[in-house]
Structures are given as C-alpha cells and as structure tokens.
Amino acid sequence: xxxxxxxxxxxxxxxxxxxxxxxxxxxxxxxxxxxxxxxxxxxxxxxxxxxxxxxxxxxxxxxxxxxxxxxxxxxxxxxxxxxxxxxxxxxxxxxxxxxxxxxxxxxxxxxxxxxxxxxxxxxxxxxxxxxxxxxxxxxxxxxxxxxxxxxxxxxxxxxxxxxxxxxxxxxxxxxxxxxxxxxxxxxxxxxxxxxxxxxxxxxxxxxxxxxxxxxxxxxxxxxxxxxxxxxxxxxxxxxxxxxxxxxxxx
Amino acid sequence: xxxxxxxxxxxxxxxxxxxxxxxxxxxxxxxxxxxxxxxxxxxxxxxxxxxxxxxxxxxxxxxxxxxxxxxxxxxxxxxxxxxxxxxxxxxxxxxxxxxxxxxxxxxxxxxxxxxxxxxxxxxxxxxxxxxxxxxxxxxxxxxxxxxxxxxxxxxxxxxxxxxxxxxxxxxxxxxxxxxxxxxxxxxxxxxxxxxxxxxxxxxxxxxxxxxxxxxxxxxxxxxxxxxxxxxxxxxxxxxxxxxxxxxxxxxxxxxxxxxxxxxxxxxxxxxxxxxxxxxxxxxxxxxxxxxxxxxxxxxxxxxxxxxxxxxxxxxxxxxxxxxxxxxxxxxxxxxxxxxxxxxxxxxxxxxxxxxxxxxxxxxxxxxxxxxxxxxxxxxxxxxxxxxxxxxxxxxxxxxxxxxxxxxxxxxxxxxxxxxxxxxxxxxxxxxxxxxxxxxxxxxxxxxxxxxxxxxxxxxxxxxxxxxxxxxxxxxxxxxxxxxxxxxxxxxxxxxxxxxxxxxxxxxxxxxxxxxxxxxxxxxxxxxxxxxxxxxxxxxxxxxxxxxxxxxxxxxxxxxxxxxxxxxxxxxxxxxxxxxxxxxxxxxxxxxxxxxxxxxxxxxxxxxxxxxxxxxxxxxxxxxxxxxxxxxxxxxxxxxxxxxxx
Numbered sequence: 001x002x003x004x005x006x007x008x009x010x011x012x013x014x015x016x017x018x019x020x021x022x023x024x025x026x027x028x029x030x031x032x033x034x035x036x037x038x039x040x041x042x043x044x045x046x047x048x049x050x051x052x053x054x055x056x057x058x059x060x061x062x063x064x065x066x067x068x069x070x071x072x073x074x075x076x077x078x079x080x081x082x083x084x085x086x087x088x089x090x091x092x093x094x095x096x097x098x099x100x101x102x103x104x105x106x107x108x109x110x111x112x113x114x115x116x117x118x119x120x121x122x123x124x125x126x127x128x129x130x131x132x133x134x135x136x137x138x139x140x141x142x143x144x145x146x147x148x149x150x151x152x153x154x155x156x157x158x159x160x161x162x163x164x165x166x167x168x169x170x171x172x173x174x175x176x177x178x179x180x181x182x183x184x185x186x187x188x189x190x191x192x193x194x195x196x197x198x199x200x201x202x203x204x205x206x207x208x209x210x211x212x213x214x215x216x217x218x219x220x221x222x223x224x225x226x227x228x229x230x231x232x233x234x235x236x237x238x239x240x241x242x243x244x245x246x247x248x249x250x
Numbered sequence: 251x252x253x254x255x256x257x258x259x260x261x262x263x264x265x266x267x268x269x270x271x272x273x274x275x276x277x278x279x280x281x282x283x284x285x286x287x288x289x290x291x292x293x294x295x296x297x298x299x300x301x302x303x304x305x306x307x308x309x310x311x312x313x314x315x316x317x318x319x320x321x322x323x324x325x326x327x328x329x330x331x332x333x334x335x336x337x338x339x340x341x342x343x344x345x346x347x348x349x350x351x352x353x354x355x356x357x358x359x360x361x362x363x364x365x366x367x368x369x370x371x372x373x374x375x376x377x378x379x380x381x382x383x384x385x386x387x388x389x390x391x392x393x394x395x396x397x398x399x400x401x402x403x404x405x406x407x408x409x410x411x412x413x414x415x416x417x418x419x420x421x422x423x424x425x426x427x428x429x430x431x432x433x434x435x436x437x438x439x440x441x442x443x444x445x446x447x448x449x450x451x452x453x454x455x456x457x458x459x460x461x462x463x464x465x466x467x468x469x470x471x472x473x474x475x476x477x478x479x480x481x482x483x484x485x486x487x488x489x490x491x492x493x494x495x496x497x498x499x500x501x502x503x504x505x506x507x508x509x510x511x512x513x514x515x516x517x518x519x520x521x522x523x524x525x526x527x528x529x530x531x532x533x534x535x536x537x538x539x540x541x542x543x544x545x546x547x548x549x550x551x552x553x554x555x556x557x558x559x560x561x562x563x564x565x566x567x568x569x570x571x572x573x574x575x576x577x578x579x580x581x582x583x584x585x586x587x588x589x590x591x592x593x594x595x596x597x598x599x600x601x602x603x604x605x606x607x608x609x610x611x612x613x614x615x616x617x618x619x620x621x622x623x624x625x626x627x628x629x630x631x632x633x634x635x636x637x638x639x640x641x642x643x644x645x646x647x648x649x650x651x652x653x654x655x656x657x658x659x660x661x662x663x664x665x666x667x668x669x670x671x672x673x674x675x676x677x678x679x680x681x682x683x684x685x686x687x688x689x690x691x692x693x694x695x696x697x698x699x700x701x702x703x704x705x706x707x708x709x710x711x712x713x714x715x716x717x718x719x720x721x722x723x724x725x726x727x728x729x730x731x732x733x734x735x736x737x738x739x740x741x742x743x744x745x746x747x748x749x750x751x752x753x754x755x756x757x758x759x760x761x762x763x764x765x766x767x768x769x770x771x772x773x774x775x776x777x778x779x780x781x782x783x784x785x786x787x788x789x790x791x792x793x794x795x796x797x798x799x800x801x802x803x804x805x806x807x808x809x810x811x812x813x814x815x816x817x818x819x820x821x822x823x824x825x826x827x828x829x830x831x832x833x834x835x836x837x838x839x840x841x842x843x844x845x846x847x848x849x850x851x852x853x854x855x856x857x858x859x860x861x862x863x864x865x866x867x868x869x870x871x872x873x874x875x876x877x878x879x880x881x882x883x884x885x886x887x888x889x890x891x892x893x894x895x
Contacts, residue, residue: 011806012806027536028533028534028535028536030533030534030536030646031533031534031536032538032644034538035536035537035538036536038536038538038757039536042755042757042758044801045755045799045801045810046755048801049801050801050802051801051809051810053807053809055326056500057325057330057332057499057500057501058330058332058334058335058499058500059499059500059538059539059541060335060497060539060541060542060640061640061643062334062335062421062423062424063325063330063331063332063334063335063499064327064329064330065325065326065330078643080639081643085640085643085644086643087643087644087646089646110470110807111806111807114807116326117326117327118326118327118447120327121327121328121329121435121438121445121447124329124431124432124435125435125436125438125439126439128432128435129390129432129433129435129436130389130390130391130432131436132386132389132390132391132433133314134307134310134311134314134386134433134709134710134713135382135386135709135710136389137382137385137386137388137389138385138389139385140344140384140385140388140402141346141401141402143388144396144399144400144401145396145400146396146400147396147397147398147400150393150394150395150396150400151396153391153393154393154395154418154419154425157393157418157425157428158421158424160424161327161329161330184391184393185391188391188393190388190389190390190391191391
C-alpha cells in the first residue's frame with residue numbers, strides 16, 4: 001500500500017508543534033498501525049532524521065499504553081480496537097492519514113505523539129482500590145458474589161486506562177474511566193465499606209486534575225477500545241449523589 | 251569437551267532453606283527470620299524495580315508494612331507492566347472441585363512439569379501459598395469468573411488433570427495486576443511508596459559488595475538520577491525479547507538483571523526458554539511482536555494438520571479421515587492438553603514434515619468446530635469471545651467459521667538471576683522476584699503458574715525474608731564515591747552509544763540477533779547450531795558497537811537510546827544463553843537438544859550428568875563465564891521420565 005501520513009511533531013512540551021507530511025510505499029496490509037509507524041521510523045533513521053516518538057508496549061491491546069488520534073478518532077476507525085490492534089487492511093491504498101496525540105487539557109504533550117497521563121494514576125490513588133492489607137484476607141469462598149454482579153463488575157474492570165475516552169470527549173472529561181472503576185468496585189461486596197468515600201474522593205481529584213464535566217455526549221464509549229458501556233457514568237452519578245446527599249459525611 | 255567456552259567454579263548451595271519435613275520449612279524460615287521493629291521500618295528504604303505482579307505486590311505489601319519504598323517502572327504507569335497481558339489464569343490448590351487436588355499434588359505436578367530441574371523446597375512453598383493468593387485477590391475485589399451460585403469458577407489448564415485454575419475471562423493477568431496496582435496506589439497515597447514511572451534502571455550502586463541503590467534515567471528529560479537504599483529488589487521480568495519476536499511487550503528487557511549480573515549476581519539456567527504452542531503465526535517482515543492465544547483454547551480446540559504434506563485445500567474441504575489430530579494420536583491420555591514444550595515441539599515436527607498450514611507452512615490448525623457443535627456457539631463465545639475477536643482483528647479471519655492457525659512463539663523465560671530460598675541473589679541486599687529470578691519452574695513452567703509465582707513472591711515470600719536481611723545489617727549512608735562511580739558508568743555508556751553515529755538502526759540489529767537465537771537456540775538445539783551461534787553473536791555485537799545509529803540526544807525523550815541500551819545487553823545475554831545451552835547436553839523441559847532424545851523423539855534427560863542448576867558468573871566482556879553448580883536433591887518427587895501418553 002502507498003500512504004501519505006500527516007504526523008504531529010513536537011520536540012518539547014513547550015514547543016508549538018506542527019503536522020509534518022511523510023510518504024510511505026510498500027506497506028503490507030497485514031501490518032499493524034504501529035508496525036507501519038515502525039517502518040516510517042526506520043526510514044527516518046536511515047535519512048538521519050529524528051524518528052516519531054509514540055507510546056506503545058504490549059501491542060496486544062491490553063496494556064493501554066498506545067494512544068494516537070487517527071483521522072480525528074482516538075485509536076482510529078475500527079470500533080473496540082486499540083491502535084496496536086488496528087491493521088492497515090482497514091485503510092485504503094493511497095489514503096491520507098492524520099496522526100495526532102491525545103488532545104486534552106489534563107494530558108499535556110510530552111513529545112510528538114507521547115502525552116502525560118499520570119492524572120489517571122492520581123485518580124486511582126484517591127480511592128480506586130479496596131483496602132485489603134496483604135495477609136488479612138478471609139477465605140475466598142466466604143463471600144459468594146452473584147454471577148450477574150461479578151460479570152458486570154468484570155465488564156467495567158476491563159478498562160485499560162488508555163485515555164481514549166478523554167481524548168474523544170468534547171469536554172475532556174474522564175467520567176467513563178472514573179465510572180468504570182466506581183462501578184467495578186461498587187458492585188463487589190468487598191467494595192461496599194469504602195463505596196461512598198471512594199466516589200467523592202475520586203471525583204474531587206478528577207476535577208482538580210483539569211478533566212472537564214460530563215454532558216452525556218457518549219463519544220467516550222464510542223471511542224473506548226474495550227467497549228465500556230455508558231451505564232457506568234450513570235452509576236457514578238448515582239453513587240456520587242447518594243454519597244453527598246442527605247448529610248452523609250463530607 | 252565444551253570447556254572451550256566456559257570455566258568451572260566452586261559449587262554453590264541454597265543456604266537459607268531449612269531442613270526438616272517439607273511442609274514445615276517455610277514456617278521454620280519465617281520463625282527464624284529476624285524481625286525489624288515496626289517503628290524502625292519507615293527509616294528503612296527499599297528500592298523496587300518494576301511494577302508487574304511481583305513488583306506491584308511487593309511494593310504494596312512492603313509499603314503497608316511500613317517500609318519506605320521507592321519504586322520505578324519504565325512505562326508511563328505501573329498498571330502497564332507486562333503481567334497485564336497474561337490471559338489464561340492462576341493456579342491454586344484450593345480443591346474447590348473436590349477432584350483430588352491438594353498442595354502436595356500442585357507441588358508434585360510443578361516439580362514434574364519443570365522436568366525435575368527445580369528445588370523441592372521452593373516449589374512446595376509456592377504450592378502452599380497459592381491458596382492465600384486467591385483469598386488476597388478476592389479481598390481486593392478482583393472480578394474472577396463465578397458460577398451461578400456465586401462461588402468461584404475453575405477450569406483445567408495445560409499439563410494438569412484437575413481443575414485448579416482461577417480466571418477472569420481471558421484477562422486474568424490484567425485483573426490481578428490491577429488489583430496489585432490499586433493496592434500499590436493506596437500506599438502511594440499513604441506516603442509509604444514513592445513512585446517513579448518512566449524511569450529505567452541502568453546500573454546498580456554497589457558498596458562493600460552489597461547492593462545499595464540504583465542509577466536510573468528519567469525517560470522524559472534524560473536526566474541521570476541516583477537513589478540509595480538498604481536493599482534493592484529487581485522485579486523486572488523475563489528476557490524473551492532477546493529473540494526480537496516474542497509475546498513479550500516491546501519494552502520488556504533484561505537490562506536491570508544484566509547490570510546486576512555484571513556486578514556479580516549469578517545468572518541461572520539462561521537457556522531454559524518456554525516456547526508457547528498457541529500463538530498467531532508470523533505474517534511478514536514488518537512483524538514486531540507475536541500474539542499469544544491463551545492455551546485455555548486447547549481445552550476445547552482440537553489441534554490438527556492435513557495427513558499429507560503440501561495439502562493446500564481449505565480446511566473445511568479436508569475430510570475428517572484426511573486430518574491428523576496429532577496430539578490426540580500421540581498422547582491419548584493428555585491429548586490436546588499436553589504441556590507447552592511438548593505441544594510446541596510436536597507442532598514444529600509436523601511443520602518440518604511439510605504438513606504445516608498457512609503462509610510459509612509455519613502453522614497448525616486449532617479447530618473449534620466440535621466444541622461449537624457440542625456446546626453451541628454462545629457457550630464458546632462466553633468462554634473465549636475476546637480471544638476470538640483478537641484473532642480476527644489480527645488475521646482478518648473468523649475463527650467461528652474457519653479453524654485458527656497457530657504456531658509456537660517465545661513466551662517466558664524460566665532462567666533468571668540465581669536466588670536462594672529467601673529470593674536473595676549472590677549480591678547481598680539484592681533480591682529478585684517474579685520472572686526475573688529462576689526459582690520455581692525448573693526447565694519448564696506449567697500454564698497458569700507465572701501469575702501464581704509472581705504474586706507469591708511479591709505478596710508473601712519477599713516481605714517475610716527481606717526483613718531478615720534488613721534486621722541483620724545495620725547500614726550507614728552510602729559513600730558518595732560509590733554513587734559517583736555508578737553514575738559515571740551510566741554516562742559513559744550513553745555517550746558511547748550516541749557517539750557511534752553509524753549507519754544501521756537499533757531494530758535492524760535486534761532483528762538479526764533474534765533471528766540467530768530463534769534459528770540456533772530456539773525450539774530445538776544442536777551442538778553444531780549452538781557453535782555457529784557462538785561465532786555469529788560476537789561478530790554482530792562488534793558490528794553493533796561500531797555501526798549502530800542512535801539518533802537524538804541523551805537529554806531528552808529518546809526511544810532509540812532506550813532501545814540501544816537494551817539491545818546491547820541482549821547481545822551479552824544471548825551469548826551466555828548459547829553457552830548454557832551448549833554445556834547442557836541433555837534435553838529437559840524448555841531446552842531440547844536434538845542429540846538427546848529417545849526412539850520416539852521425546853526429550854531425554856540425563857539425571858546423572860545434569861541434575862543441577864547452572865549458575866553463571868560474569869567474567870568480563872572478553873572473559874569466559876564461570877559455571878557454578880547447585881546440585882538438586884529430590885527427597886519427595888523421584889525423577890522419572892515425563893510421559894503424557
């Protein structure tokens with residue numbers, strides 16, 4: 001395949017950055033999108049240019065490290081697919097492809113296509129856990145969990161923390177990411193004692209980190225490579241209201 | 251006769267494993283361990299490299315215990331460590347199925363599965379702790395698969411005949427890692443763990459022969475930083491990426507372990523490599539990594555190839571009596587569930603006979619047609635839906651309609667830094683946990699045991715043993731000269747890599763090295779091939795140090811520089827792997843020497859000659875590595891030739 005790439009290049013966080021055009025030919029349709037970028041980088045290195053910096057690690061769609069807004073869509077055109085699992089057979093020969101980093105106030109660009117997503121870690125740190133010091137756990141079968149709850153919790157827990165939801169949201173909100181964790185832990189019996197404090201603390205941190213508010217556009221779930229359902233935001237709002245209404249603590 | 255590549259050193263022994271009945275040893279060790287006064291723990295600093303299952307669990311537990319933990323990972327978040335990609339499950343001897351499982355059975359099968367090349371004491375402890383791991387993870391809210399009654403579900407997994415594998419669809423590693431990550435982040439919030447993502451360890455700070463800290467590079471701005479501590483823990487994973495193509499993450503590397511090895515930590519059994527039988531075959535030269543399809547697929551999928559070679563018909567057009575379900579034929583009692591090494595080699599054999607399928611003839615079918623008939627498509631989808639989707643995304647083929655094509659790929663490395671029962675390396679104060687050490691799997695790891703070992707080491711073993719070291723060694727501040735020397739080594743090396751300014755990319759070297767390793771030190775090894783590799787690798791290494799082109803500068807985000815440092819270490823490791831493979835003239839587990847097989851082509855061990863751990867000492871870039879042997883004793887599980895027929 002022949003391709004024209006327009007890639008965001010930005011050397012340092014404080015630089016302005018610009019789209020730069022590259023021509024590629026002889027790309028295999030069986031190559032993944034990131035393998036296509038590998039080919040580009042080999043070409044750049046051969047001509048003494050600085051290769052394009054991009055985040056990636058497992059290349060099997062689970063670590064959440066790869067990102068990229070491809071032709072305006074986070075993780076590209078294929079639904080429920082991370083960039084690393086997107087293959088070139090999904091593009092047309094001679095297509096012009098725009099490649100940009102996540103764009104969000106809370107995810108500043110570090111270099112080229114690499115952004116800083118540490119705000120997600122700080123949201124988890126604020127309460128996205130169940131307190132269970134090592135060694136204190138009761139026998140695993142002591143608390144049965146209804147299968148529908150366990151299944152629904154699993155579905156929410158599939159979130160890979162990539163940030164596509166934020167990149168897709170016109171408000172730069174991380175409500176889907178937040179809702180996924182609140183839903184996962186809030187559905188498990190082990191997560192009940194901290195349920196109300198958790199949602200308040202995580203949401204406060206979310207806002208403080210510069211993520212925007214949710215206005216239910218649903219772009220997040222459409223962009224989510226794991227198909228996290230929009231319902232998790234409903235649960236987030238429900239839990240938050242319940243936690244803060246009626247004189248509960250805080 | 252192989253002495254031309256190595257020297258022999260004094261034997262070593264695991265001095266920390268207590269004697270006595272095997273079921274009491276861990277209790278005895280914990281009781282004998284000296285304790286650190288709880289009030290003093292926060293004054294004691296522990297550095298941890300890596301945030302996977304082992305590192306994440308250790309950081310969370312040691313932080314909770316009150317130590318001052320300083321932890322690093324090269325990824326942008328601790329949640330991305332490659333443990334996250336483990337699919338199938340985690341073993342535990344809970345016997346929830348009432349199918350005759352027990353700690354002893356798990357212990358027995360792990361020793362046997364490891365082809366009698368692991369330590370009984372370690373393996374017993376692992377099997378024993380397995381039960382606590384499940385309790386711990388459930389308490390953290392890990393959403394394991396459950397049955398309609400609300401209790402935990404189990405499945406059977408490669409190489410066992412009981413159902414003891416706990417799972418969370420095909421994403422068990424992800425869910426366990428997120429559990430450990432969340433527990434770790436709780437300690438970050440509590441101020442007990444200081445976390446440094448996007449930092450890579452490039453050297454160890456040594457003082458008086460002890461590990462006292464690390465030099466790291468901040469991957470965002472390229473700054474070289476140092477951190478000192480009372481003890482250092484490596485939880486930096488395995489080295490499968492030496493093959494370039496593997497199921498490891500792109501960033502997985504041996505650098506932390508290798509830097510420690512160069513300071514005197516012995517490297518054990520480097521040649522033991524697990525080649526996973528069920529991966530998606532290579533599609534072309536652009537390939538950057540291989541993707542594993544969980545071996546749980548072998549529970550319901552049937553492996554076959556056409557009976558006659560060169561059969562290019564579509565799989566659906568090949569009638570039943572012209573198919574060879576070769577695993578079921580050769581191994582009637584285990585069938586498609588034989589251990590990984592056996593399944594991998596069988597696939598290679600049928601492909602070598604010219605009966606392979608797909609591009610290049612390097613693939614075999616994994617067929618779900620019978621399972622779909624028997625269980626219905628919905629049940630198959632519930633079990634394997636995400637794996638089927640992943641397969642379709644990568645290959646463009648729908649496995650509900652046409653059989654998957656699979657081929658073996660490098661997946662896990664059983665070798666690693668040598669550790670004693672306390673998980674301490676031969677460098678005092680340097681502990682090694684998870685895949686980075688060599689401890690529990692012998693020559694071959696059973697399915698669903700990597701997660702078990704990572705979490706056992708991190709949650710339960712290390713936190714009980716590292717305190718003993720800290721309590722017994724009151725260490726003062728580290729001398730500035732020791733720190734300066736380590737930093738100087740790192741700076742010099744980075745400058746050297748940047749100054750070569752040659753004409754070949756880092757990846758082109760890595761690919762070539764990987765090709766040599768796969769060809770001559772892969773699924774089947776011969777003396778001739780290994781000797782050939784020993785002439786090719788040093789040549790290529792020399793070329794690397796004169797021709798590599800690393801673009802950019804040191805003082806910025808520079809992914810080429812990161813890769814170059816890792817590949818440089820892979821070169822040195824590769825040579826040691828080959829020397830280890832050459833010296834071990836027997837076949838065992840993940841190490842198959844073509845010269846050592848029985849009449850049926852099965853691996854033939856040589857217990858008289860090789861019932862030992864080969865622990866290698868670094869002897870300088872041009873020196874010959876020194877072999878130290880740790881004899882293996884089997885009091886409980888008497889070595890027999892493995893048979894899965």
